[in-house]
Amino acid sequence: MAFLIRTIDFTAAGREIVRDRVVDQPRLTVGRAAENDIHLPDLAVEQRHVGIDLAADGTLGVRALGTLGFGLDGRVVTEGTIDPRTGGEIALGAARLAVTREADGNIAITIRQVIADEGKMDALRGFALASKLPSKRAMSWIFAAAIVLLLLALPIASHLLCTPAKPDPTGKTEGAVLMDSAWSSGELSLKHHSLENNCESCHVAAFESVQDETCLSCHKDIADHAQKPRLAKGMPPLSQGDALQWSIAEGFGKEGPLGCVACHSEHEGPVRTQAASEAFCGDCHKDLKTRLADTDLANAHDFGKDHPQFRPLYFASFGAAKPVRASAGTMPLERSGLVFPHDVHMNPRGGAARMAVSLAQYGAPLECKDCHAPTADKVTFKPVEMEQACEACHSLVSGRTAGGGFGKLRHGSVKNLAEDLARITSGPRPALAPSRQRPGQIGSASPYRADFGRPVRAYIGISNALSTGGVCTECHLPTRGPTGQADLMPVNFPERFLTGGYFSHAAHTKQKCSDCHAAETSKLASDLLMPDLKSCRTCHLGASAVKTAKIVPSDCAMCHAYHVPSGQWQGLKLIQPAAPHYKPPPPEKSKVAAKIARARP
Amino acid sequence: MATKAGAKAGGTGRFSQDERRRDSDHVSFLKHKGFRWLWIALALCAASIAGYLMIDQDPRPNGGTWYGYTLGTIGFGLILWLSLLGVRKRRINPGVWSLKAWTSAHVYLGLALIVVGTLHTGFQIGWNVHTLAYVLMLLVIATGIYGVIVYATLPQSLSANRKEMTRAQMLDALTALDRQLESAAQPLARAESDLVIAALGQDVFYGSALARLTGSYPGCKTARALAGMGTGSEAEARVASLLEKRREQLAQIRGALRIRALLEIWLFIHIPLTIALIAALTAHVISVFYYW
Numbered sequence: 018m019a020f021l022i023r024t025i026d027f028t029a030a031g032r033e034i035v036r037d038r039v040v041d042q043p044r045l046t047v048g049r050a051a052e053n054d055i056h057l058p059d060l061a062v063e064q065r066h067v068g069i070d071l072a073a074d075g076t077l078g079v080r081a082l083g084t085l086g087f088g089l090d091g092r093v094v095t096e097g098t099i100d101p102r103t104g105g106e107i108a109l110g111a112a113r114l115a116v117t118r119e120a121d122g123n124i125a126i127t128i129r130q131v132i133a134d135e136g137k138m139d140a141l142r143g144f145a146l147a148s149k150l151p152s153k154r155a156m157s158w159i160f161a162a163a164i165v166l167l168l169l170a171l172p173i174a175s176h177l178l179c180t181p182a183k184p185d186p187t188g189k190t191e192g193a194v195l196m197d198s199a200w201s202s203g204e205l206s207l208k209h210h211s212l213e214n215n216c217e218s219c220h221v222a223a224f225e226s227v228q229d230e231t232c233l234s235c236h237k238d239i240a241d242h243a244q245k246p247r248l249a250k251g252m253p254p255l256s257q258g259d260a261l262q263w264s265i266a267e268g269f270g271k272e273g274p275l276g277c278v279a280c281h282s283e284h285e286g287p288v289r290t291q292a293a294s295e296a297f298c299g300d301c302h303k304d305l306k307t308r309l310a311d312t313d314l315a316n317a318h319d320f321g322k323d324h325p326q327f328r329p330l331y332f333a334s335f336g337a338a339k340p341v342r343a344s345a346g347t348m349p350l351e352r353s354g355l356v357f358p359h360d361v362h363m364n365p366r367g368g369a370a371r372m373a374v375s376l377a378q379y380g381a382p383l384e385c386k387d388c389h390a391p392t393a394d395k396v397t398f399k400p401v402e403m404e405q406a407c408e409a410c411h412s413l414v415s416g417r418t419a420g421g422g423f424g425k426l427r428h429g430s431v432k433n434l435a436e437d438l439a440r441i442t443s444g445p446r447p448a449l450a451p452s453r454q455r456p457g458q459i460g461s462a463s464p465y466r467a468d469f470g471r472p473v474r475a476y477i478g479i480s481n482a483l484s485t486g487g488v489c490t491e492c493h494l495p496t497r498g499p500t501g502q503a504d505l506m507p508v509n510f511p512e513r514f515l516t517g518g519y520f521s522h523a524a525h526t527k528q529k530c531s532d533c534h535a536a537e538t539s540k541l542a543s544d545l546l547m548p549d550l551k552s553c554r555t556c557h558l559g560a561s562a563v564k565t566a567k568i569v570p571s572d573c574a575m576c577h578a579y580h581v582p583s584g585q586w587q588g589l590k591l592i593q594p595a596a597p598h599y600k601p602p603p604p605e606k607s608k609v610a611a612k613i614a615r616a617r618p
Numbered sequence: 619m620a621t622k623a624g625a626k627a628g629g630t631g632r633f634s635q636d637e638r639r640r641d642s643d644h645v646s647f648l649k650h651k652g653f654r655w656l657w658i659a660l661a662l663c664a665a666s667i668a669g670y671l672m673i674d675q676d677p678r679p680n681g682g683t684w685y686g687y688t689l690g691t692i693g694f695g696l697i698l699w700l701s702l703l704g705v706r707k708r709r710i711n712p713g714v715w716s717l718k719a720w721t722s723a724h725v726y727l728g729l730a731l732i733v734v735g736t737l738h739t740g741f742q743i744g745w746n747v748h749t750l751a752y753v754l755m756l757l758v759i760a761t762g763i764y765g766v767i768v769y770a771t772l773p774q775s776l777s778a779n780r781k782e783m784t785r786a787q788m789l790d791a792l793t794a795l796d797r798q799l800e801s802a803a804q805p806l807a808r809a810e811s812d813l814v815i816a817a818l819g820q821d822v823f824y825g826s827a828l829a830r831l832t833g834s835y836p837g838c839k840t841a842r843a844l845a846g847m848g849t850g851s852e853a854e855a856r857v858a859s860l861l862e863k864r865r866e867q868l869a870q871i872r873g874a875l876r877i878r879a880l881l882e883i884w885l886f887i888h889i890p891l892t893i894a895l896i897a898a899l900t901a902h903v904i905s906v907f908y909y910w
Contacts (some may be wrong), residue, residue, distance in 0.1 A: 143823035165897045
């Protein structure tokens, strides 16, 4: 087997020159030295660089003769094998020796010079992933520009250029600012949810915190907890950290710790605003007196431990114009103008009970609810009305009417009473029997009849009714009017007794009335049957108390509200000193005779 | 083996060995200075969590309380500083603030941002620019974690795949095979020649980024030529064996490409999202005070 050595060179004009020679020996040497079988005039090649040996099995063993390796199929090695059937390529300097097998079985070694690859380093860049992906810089610019334009520039530009939408609690007005919904840090509270799409209804000016003025433009009826200067004075001094925080915040236009948004933070999700905690109230009220010396309020911070005694509203004297608040811890005498022993009415074996049993309307001994009717919201009670509550027993029936029914004296006004009594004494009296007329009744139905007698009987009737032992004084206190005429004490009750707090009777239906109100043992109407602090504390202790079957941990907000009127107070009228619901009519200056004449039918 | 110096430094234990290695400055950026930045980052996390739990934030924790602003300011500062690694690594200069220290701090403080940022949100998320910034931050951190993991694991397989060849040699080997294929294919018929032309004409870096990551090249012309090449004649058999070699060489190159792509892909998310994050943060901060 022989080696066919084919050298391919190029002329200066680029023409290819091919020279073949055959070397018939089993071993070839390659190098720069002239004595080599293959002579490569290249400084990068060693004098004797590579030896090629033909092995018995037809393969070629290629071996470096010095310490410098050679390229075999692209890899730098010092020793390798080439199977001429598949071929191989030896690289030495700029020369490439391609080894192939000719059809005649000879091994051809084709030598050609390669031009140094200028683009090799460029080709290596293909290994980097950057060759297949958009550049990081371009992606960065695109993302950043999209975010800044869409989420920052667009809302700001439209806010500066548009006319802001008006606040609309119905939620029908959408905001004019574009894309600002992307700025919302969370859903609005339930009450403000209709403003969700109208940011500028609250956020009026740029870089300005929501102002109280904006809140009050809708919440016109909200009342302050107290006047701002007093609130500020009553507040405990801020800690250094808080003071620093608020001074920074106020520098940016926040309205300080007494502004609306200091407590009412929004964008906390679709929730109801939580009532303030006991600690929040206690911050000021724990030692309010030390800062606000002239306040009427006693210190309080925990219902179970530190809360002033209740001071119910009551009328301290008969016919007083205004109710007063009881002093803490006293047993006030209520001057309502009524005579009413609760014990007599509530005794299950007493006369009142027997009477009630005999009446179809009751059928059982009296209970509280027979007289005290709850209001529609079951929170408190309606005023007791004589016609509904008392009259079944304390009848004002005055006789039979001509139609066969009963006539009765009207309740509620002495003037009406006088008229009704006058009618009884002067009007026609029913016949004793169909065939028997009463004497003196002849012509009494005639329009021409006149009663020329003195109107004494009417006077006696009124005077009897109004004086001690009379029908009115069963429940009322007799008195004299400004001109000395017989009259009754006006009945005075405050509409609600505990006005600083809020009490729901509906929430206490598991209790009996007498658990809190000592009505069963009360002998006099002057007993003020309002429960005291101690009776509440059998169940209600402060917010920090441990909840058990009996103990209810109760924070301030269970009974008190911050804004008055607001929250649970809405629907209840703010308690004004109530006008007494019965007032004696002003004495008339006209003559008694004129009165009687008017009383006539 | 205890040398005198070793005995002085504390014996032949793990610590003294580590100490010697540290002296030689061949310690990983993760272990830099005895995990200094890990401890600093853990301290930052612990302080943030303790503050979050102990400070009464009224009415509930969110970015708008004073503690929220504090965490937000820390987070904002950290993000800006962390992104400056890209500037720092381009400034090759000596000094106390070695690039290794920066990288170590970058990794650990970046991880601490998960805690600081999450506490800053007060766990309130929604479809808004604020949550966009938070999600971008998490994505940047997640890609960073991926980057640290692949930097720690993949270079070994990269060098195993190379089999002591450089990238240039791999390409040279392919060129050598191509020259042999060119001459070996001379006796082939038209159809087979076209297959060889197509195989030789296809770019060695053919394939999308996805192909690189998965190592799947369904359109590879070399594989197609190999499948279509008959084995009837001696020339065909020779070309087929050369094509087989070419395919193996391509497989090695593509293996390198795959590992390299896995090593580099995270930066193509990490960097653009970092810039997007800075944009979103700017929008977040300005919008919060614009609609205060």
